[in-house]
Amino acid sequence: MIDQRSVRLHMRGIQKRFGATVALDGVDLSVEAGKVLALVGENGAGKSSLMKVLSGAYQPDAGEMVLDGQSYRPRNPHDARLARVAMVYQELSLAPHLSVAENVMLGMEPVGFGFVRRTEVQKRTHEALAQLGHYDIRPEERVDRLSIAARQLVEIARAIAIGCRVLVLDEPTSSLTAEDIQRLFAVVRRLKEQDHAIVYISHFLEEVKEISDRFVVLRDGRSVGEGMTASVPTNEIIGMMVGREVTDLYPRSPRTPGEVVLDVNNLEGVSKPVSASLTLHRGEIVGIAGLVGAGRTEFLRALFGLNPVRHGEIKLSVYVGLGSPALRWTQGMGIVSEDRKSEGLAITLSITDNMTLSRLGGVGPAGLVMPGRQHLAAAKWIERLQIKCRDTFQPVGELSGGNQQKVAIARLLHHDVDVLLLDEPTRGIDVGSKVEIYRLIDELASQGKGVIMVSSYLPELLGVCDRVAVMYRGHLHAARSVTEIDEREVMMEATGTEVERDK
């Protein structure tokens, strides 16, 4: 199947552990020159760990890598760059105030007599952009004036300006429009013809079908399937990605939905969501599935008054209309942010301060705050949620991810809200804490609270929620009971596969 002579990079039996967690469990991978290899798998399957091994950010515990017939063992990302293995990440890493040319040649500027040779910089940048077939980007333009798509091309130009042997594109289309995606694909095809070896990481399977020659599926840190993209149907690839038993991980106590506690009608934000309608009952957990950038987070933020709303009606228990976050709290709605470190928690403040911040008045007489009572309240939640910490004074920044998340949820419990908006509540936390958080969510729902949960991890959504709605490019589709759908259907809806078929 693979012509051994054309293989540029071999990865064999790559293993990587973090304590008790096995991130990579013997992964094999070959990348050929002049071919595009798609690396697919769900979040947490090990794609990024594998690429971090390739780029020298992680040292593998076992396994070997061979690049162009020579052993390749990068000790850090700089080594990888010297070996001409280049990565283009989802989050772009350009210096916005510098010009295109300065960015492309950053760190390897041609120097003569101690001065940067500007004409040489311009020339080599121009060559790199020409190689991509994009003469429209001017080397002297400042990067912050460029569109996201153009910035991405600059990043690719930076990779090929060093004459890269392996180019890794990590989720390159998640923030691009359909038109830009086609332009990017044209560039990828060009690079392929120029004999570059390309690794393409994506969970948009339609794109994988269109651009790649071969694919490798990762699941739970193992390569569980591979093949020629053209000869394997999409369904089968999804099957390989999912293929897991999902049962006891998700506790589910019997619960009956009560009255409607939140009713959203045609909500439209500034750019996202485009249109979202949803009804949430007491004692119900509704999941929002969708790809990164589909507008799920924006939907929650618009509901909570953190993002502006253009149109639409929101009815929260007895209150109708829009509201600021402060108002939402008093109306009995609370949110857990997807970004724990920069928004969810004030990490330099104590556990107590973080838990009680939204409702300080409730812990003292006459609007005064009594620190003693504040700490007592916090201590109660620490015990109740089994948060591992030194004491209530400890800054939350010192806690583990799982315990930080529990503090963020405890804030909602302390406030005793009726509707909980949870944005990626289990992101970046260990499996043990995940199960505890699932149990907690289940318990809250059975107490009659309404929960909306956004997650990129499908098994968890289907395991925890009663109904799941899919968001696709800003549109929230109708919610369906989890008994009626499976992961494959959700993924098809989220990747737009079904939408295409309807046309």
Add this chain to the structure above:
Amino acid sequence: MEEQQKMNSLSTNRQSLFTLLKRLGPLIGLAFVFGLFAVLRPTNFPTPDNMQLMMLQTAVVGTAALGMTMVIISGGIDLSVGSVIALSTVVISLLLNYGFPPLVAAVGGVAAGALCGSIIGVLITRLKLTPFIATLGMWGALRGAAKGLANEQVIVAPSSWLNGLLNTLSSDQQWMLLPPGVWLMVILALFVGGLLRYTQRGRHIFAVGSNEQTARLCGVPVERTKLIVYMLGSGFAALAGVLQFSYLTVGDPTTAAGMELDIIAAVVIGGASLAGGEGTVLGSLVGALIMTVVANGSTKMEWPNWVQEIVTGGIIIVAVALDRLRHRKVE
């Protein structure tokens, strides 16, 4: 199980040791410099009269540092406080010359300061200027306004009880224990300490300084909190201006030039973080006292002025470096 509890209590002890050190760090520094000069100049440094003098010398910077503490905890900075102090002395002496009673004149000076603070607050919350730039602009503009109001002259004011706030106590005033100006600083310190610790507004100031986004998420009125912080900051600077007037007995538009840096230094020596979210009233007052002790001690040692300036600069750097070191250990 028992072992676990033992470990818990052990780590709790270590934690309380850390918080104790954090609380006491500036106090230990103060005890050290005081002890040093007391040993070097046992005859004329640690005398009751000199100690009272040092309290008096601290009152102006200390009072303004109370406001600055709130500003810095909220994650901001105020470079205009020196100019506000000067403006306040000018306004007070003008009002006294118009024949207003001393109390009205003092309130007028403070009101002028609070007005300046609300302008700064609007610049920061509405025009989204960074505090550094907004207050740098006001630093120049308010100094100019003070000079304009005073016609670029020192304004002599009729004598009143305001002039006595910072005098050393005479024999029949001994029942007061401390001069009235020092009492003013102490009472205001208790007020600010209570505000920061026991009110929602105070807790909000910490939250905004620690992480503005989290504060917004939790329904904290971020803009209003900032506005109030800058009004209080300038208001306290104007109160410091009342004390400065009492010391000068005239309105001087050029007074307190550069004092904003002493005030910021006092707060920083006291353990506040310029990144926001951290700082204490006690620390800031102790920071102000440390600087006075160094200045006073240097004079008693008959060191030239430049030595004293180098020592003060060194103390700022050492204090912040120690603070960084402590942070690294905790992390």
